[in-house]
Amino acid sequence: MESTVAALLARGKGLLAADESFPTIGKRFKDLAIPSTEENRRTYREMLFTTPGLGEFVSGVILFDETIRQSIGGVAVPEALARQAIIPGIKVDLGTVALAGFPGEKITEGLDGLRERLAGYRQLGARFAKWRAVIAIGEHLPTASAIAVNARLLALYAALCQEAGLVPIVEPEVLMDGDHTLARCEEVTTATLQAVFGALTEQRVSLATMLLKAGMVLSGKDCPQPAAVEEVAQATLRCLRRTVPAAVPGIVFLSGGQGDLEATERLNAICRPGGTPWTISFSYGRALQDAALQAWRGAAANVASAQAALQHRARCNSRAVLGKYSPESENSPG
Numbered sequence: 410m411e412s413t414v415a416a417l418l419a420r421g422k423g424l425l426a427a428d429e430s431f432p433t434i435g436k437r438f439k440d441l442a443i444p445s446t447e448e449n450r451r452t453y454r455e456m457l458f459t460t461p462g463l464g465e466f467v468s469g470v471i472l473f474d475e476t477i478r479q480s481i482g483g484v485a486v487p488e489a490l491a492r493q494a495i496i497p498g499i500k501v502d503l504g505t506v507a508l509a510g511f512p513g514e515k516i517t518e519g520l521d522g523l524r525e526r527l528a529g530y531r532q533l534g535a536r537f538a539k540w541r542a543v544i545a546i547g548e549h550l551p552t553a554s555a556i557a558v559n560a561r562l563l564a565l566y567a568a569l570c571q572e573a574g575l576v577p578i579v580e581p582e583v584l585m586d587g588d589h590t591l592a593r594c595e596e597v598t599t600a601t602l603q604a605v606f607g608a609l610t611e612q613r614v615s616l617a618t619m620l621l622k623a624g625m626v627l628s629g630k631d632c633p634q635p636a637a638v639e640e641v642a643q644a645t646l647r648c649l650r651r652t653v654p655a656a657v658p659g660i661v662f663l664s665g666g667q668g669d670l671e672a673t674e675r676l677n678a679i680c681r682p683g684g685t686p687w688t689i690s691f692s693y694g695r696a697l698q699d700a701a702l703q704a705w706r707g708a709a710a711n712v713a714s715a716q717a718a719l720q721h722r723a724r725c726n727s728r729a730v731l732g733k734y735s736p737e738s739e740n741s742p743g
């Protein structure tokens with residue numbers, strides 16, 4: 410697990426989240442009138458994973474259950490990734506459902522039988538795992554109960570991963586939906602991370618062999634006064650310094666519905682000052698894939714331009730992790 414963590418956090422590299430569930434990939438495909446068939450999903454992921462030089466910028470890919478069992482040109486997907494020097498990981502939660510008794514709040518399912526599933530995924534080549542909890546911000550949300558139960562589930566999942574020799578990525582996502590301010594997001598993210606690290610400690614999870622996947626501290630999508638890039642960076646770093654123990658080796662950000670350029674620019678602003686106790690990087694889904702999916706549109710003839718789009722975003726985010734991204738980076742290919 411130590412060597413997996415070190416490889417995932419290699420300088421200038423981050424993660425590609427390609428673990429969309431059936432409903433999520435279905436939605437993304439539907440927007441472009443691509444039928445969500447097993448073969449189309451396979452072909453799409455093949456396009457992503459065979460992007461030339463992807464391993465220069467991406468250290469790990471988070472896969473979905475269907476994908477980890479598929480092949481690319483007769484080679485199992487985990488092996489195909491390994492040939493690009495990319496570590497395969499797996500989403501192991503089964504999605505979210507309504508939290509009984511707490512309208513508007515959710516818990517994540519997937520603990521039943523998880524020990525056996527983790528052993529199976531390890532056999533298939535996975536070296537790390539991901540579990541996503543969601544916390545919604547609203548007038549009276551989140552409740553302390555929703556935060557506590559989600560933190561507890563994340564901690565149980567993480568302990569089971571470490572028992573199985575898989576590095577857990579612990580992801581409590583505070584959602585961007587709503588018109589809340591940056592300050593409110595900071596308050597909720599702080600409370601969430603405090604609860605998560607409390608639960609992880611109680612569950613005897615080794616902080617040195619896990620990664621935190623967090624959202625940046627942002628104003629809500631519909632906030633009338635959207636926070637500026639520097640404000641986002643300052644609030645995010647302040648919040649993380651207050652809540653994430655230095656024993657945690659790395660924090661990787663989700664993009665969470667930010668535009669892809671915004672996600673890169675904000676990452677750069679967060680990374681530029683340096684001097685944090687943990688390595689900071691990205692674990693983007695949409696912010697890495699959107700341009701590539703738009704270019705691909707399900708057509709074999711578009712594979713090269715789609716791969717160029719993914720490679721470009723991966724390179725820009727790699728620069729951002731080093732604090733060396735600038736808007737001009739968008740125009741320079743090398």
Ligand code: 13P
Binds near residue numbers: 580663692695696
């Ligand atoms: P986004 O970057 O699209 O938010 O996806 C990352 C992820 O893995 C969410 O669980």
